[in-house]
Amino acid sequence: MKKENKKAYRASLSKEDYKKLTGFDGDWRDSWWNDSYLNMMAQQWKLDQVQTILDVGCGVGHWGQRLMRHLNNSATIYGIDPETNWIKGAEERAKKLGLNTRSEYKVASVESLPFDDNSLDMVTCQTVLIHVKDIKTAVKEMIRVLKPGGLFLCAEPNNFGRAAAQYVEEPLMAWKDISDLLELEYICTMGKLKVGEGHQSAGHLIPAILQEFGLENVQVKTNNQCASITPPYSDLGSKTMIKLMQDTWDNGAAFVLGSTEINCRRYYLEGGGDNNSFPRLWNLARQHLKKTLEKMNEGTYVAAGGNIHYLVWGHKGIH
Numbered sequence: 400m401k402k403e404n405k406k407a408y409r410a411s412l413s414k415e416d417y418k419k420l421t422g423f424d425g426d427w428r429d430s431w432w433n434d435s436y437l438n439m440m441a442q443q444w445k446l447d448q449v450q451t452i453l454d455v456g457c458g459v460g461h462w463g464q465r466l467m468r469h470l471n472n473s474a475t476i477y478g479i480d481p482e483t484n485w486i487k488g489a490e491e492r493a494k495k496l497g498l499n500t501r502s503e504y505k506v507a508s509v510e511s512l513p514f515d516d517n518s519l520d521m522v523t524c525q526t527v528l529i530h531v532k533d534i535k536t537a538v539k540e541m542i543r544v545l546k547p548g549g550l551f552l553c554a555e556p557n558n559f560g561r562a563a564a565q566y567v568e569e570p571l572m573a574w575k576d577i578s579d580l581l582e583l584e585y586i587c588t589m590g591k592l593k594v595g596e597g598h599q600s601a602g603h604l605i606p607a608i609l610q611e612f613g614l615e616n617v618q619v620k621t622n623n624q625c626a627s628i629t630p631p632y633s634d635l636g637s638k639t640m641i642k643l644m645q646d647t648w649d650n651g652a653a654f655v656l657g658s659t660e661i662n663c664r665r666y667y668l669e670g671g672g673d674n675n676s677f678p679r680l681w682n683l684a685r686q687h688l689k690k691t692l693e694k695m696n697e698g699t700y701v702a703a704g705g706n707i708h709y710l711v712w713g714h715k716g717i718h
C-alpha cells in the first residue's frame with residue numbers, strides 16, 4: 400500500500416472500532432449481506448408472517464436482529480447463547496435498535512433449548528452449526544421447538560472453499576506449497592472435528608441433514624456478498640480484513656485453521672498430521688501471510704473473497 404493509503408486505513412479504524420467490529424458487533428458482519436438480497440429472500444420465506452423467531456447461538460444478536468428488519472413490527476425475537484457476555488451484548492444491541500420490548504435473550508445451548516415443543520414460527524442460526532460438537536443433535540433440537548409448518552433457516556459456511564480461493568491470486572505460490580497448505584487446512588479441519596470443536600465447513604452438509612430429519616422443500620442458496628479487497632482499501636470490509644491480517648501477523652499467528660501455532664498444531668496432530676512436517680507447514684502459512692501484507696502495503700493486493708456461505712432452509716411438516 401502506498402504511504403498515504405496505509406495511513407488512511409490505520410487512521411480511520413481505531414483500535415476500539417476494530418475490536419467492536421471483529422467482536423461480531425457492528426457493520427462489518429452486516430456487510431456479509433446485501434439488503435436487496437435479504438429483501439428478496441424475506442419475501443420468499445414470507446418473513447412478514449413470522450410472529451416468533453429464535454436466533455440460536457445469537458452472539459450479540461447480529462443475525463436475528465438483521466432479520467427483524469423484515470418481520471412485521473408485532474413480531475418477537477428470542478435469542479440464546481451459552482456465553483453470558485454475548486447475551487448481555489445482544490440485549491444492549493437490541494436496546495440500541497429499539498427492539499428491547501420485542502426481544503428476549505437467555506443463556507442456553509442449542510443441545511437443550513428452553514422452549515416448548517412446536518412453539519416457534521421460525522428457528523434460525525448463523526455460523527453456529529460449524530462450532531457444535533454434533534450437528535444432528537443441534538438440528539434435531541431446533542426442529543423440536545419449531546411449530547408445524549414453521550421455517551428452519553441457517554446460514555453456515557464452507558471455510559475450506561474460502562481457504563482454497565486465496566491461493567489463486569497474488570502472492571502466487573508454487574503448486575507444491577499450495578497443495579501443502581491445503582493439506583494443512585484439511586487435516587486441521589478433520590482434527591477440529593475429531594476433538595468435538597465443530598466442522599468448519601459444515602454448511603456443505605446441512606441440506607442433507609435437514610432432509611434426513613424430514614423437513615419439507617429443503618432449499619439452498621449462497622449469500623450474494625463478496626469480501627472485495629481492492630486498493631485504496633477504503634471500504635469497511637477491506638479495512639477490517641487488512642487490520643485483521645496485520646494483527647494476525649503481529650501476534651505470531653497465521654490465516655489457517657486454529658490461527659495460533661499451538662492451536663493449529665493441536666488440530667493438525669489430532670487430524671493425523673505428522674509432527675515433523677508441522678514446522679515447515681506453519682512457516683509456509685506465515686510466509687504467505689507476510690507476502691500478502693507486503694502486497695497490501697504496496698497497494699497491489701486484490702481479492703474478491705471466495706466465501707462460500709450457504710443459506711439453507713426448509714419447513715417442518717404439518718403432520
Ligand SMILES: C[S@@+](CC[C@H](N)C(=O)[O-])C[C@H]1O[C@@H](n2cnc3c(N)ncnc32)[C@H](O)[C@@H]1O
Nearest residue numbers: 423456457458461462482508509525526527530
Ligand atoms: C461465530 S459466532 C456467531 C454469532 C452470531 N450467530 C452471529 O452470526 O453474529 C458463534 C456463536 O455460537 C455460539 N455457540 C457455540 N456453541 C454453542 C452451542 N452449543 N449452543 C449454542 N450456541 C453456541 C457461540 O457462543 C457464539 O456466540
